[in-house]
Amino acid sequence: MTLVTVLIVAAALIGIGLYGALSQQSFVMLMMGLELMLNGAILAVIGFWSFSLGGAPEGQLLAIIVMAVMAVEMAVGFALVVAVYRKRQADMTESLTSMRH
């Protein structure tokens, strides 16, 4: 377990997440891709903190901020899904061609 291997695992998670976020048609699956990318980001932050920051607590703080971003993304994302579904009965990205209602 070295910094390089940890970061490569994080890169793999980010790559898979990017694939999912770009390829999925369903809003919720798209959000899962975003979550997976943030998962990789947390792993990279913790890896850097553990291997090359000498235990400075700011590294852990950054990981907590990433977790807060994750929570915000989930909450606002689901609220938008609910709002769009109520307005258009749509749960696929293709059914939204304009932002007006």
Place this chain on the structure above:
Amino acid sequence: MTDALFLALSTLAIWSGWRVFRVDSMVRASFQLMVSFIAVGLIAVLLAAPYIGIATIFMMAVEMMVMALFMVMFMMNPAGLNPMVMVHQHRFSIAAGVVAFSGLSAAVLLSDLPVQRVPEGADVVRDLGHELLGPSMLIFETAGVTLLATMIGAVVLSAHSGRYGASDAGSLPPGLTPGGEPAGRKPDESAGHHHHHGGH
């Protein structure tokens, strides 16, 4: 021992992350994502960050349960009885994922990364607590206020009704007398047409 554990956990994290987009049922997909998060949380514990690791596991377990509920509420085929492929721009997405992975890996392999490990026996959770409620308190509190704003925004976006009727029908207050003019300031008529909030 640590290396073997890391290998197993990282394989699990990547494999279940990949399975998220390959299973037929969206509920199963959210559980696969939860497995991936739990594996990353355990790797964080291996990396001497027990607080972050355990917090990730707890948070993601709850979050993925909520996600599974949403899957059942909104999505077709939640039980995975039929094959499910709902993708667009598939080749482009695969290419983008591969490019992201190989680019990041190349950057990792080619750069000279600094090495300064966490000292043996360092009290990392205690340090984090002192940091959160000491020098970085403003950042921590800002995250808290951001979460509050998120809660308000989520309620506003998903609420069925506003203060004066349906949330998507505008918010004109009722008249002061029965059938009278709406109370309060009226929206600007010339600019109002474009943003007309008439219900469908």
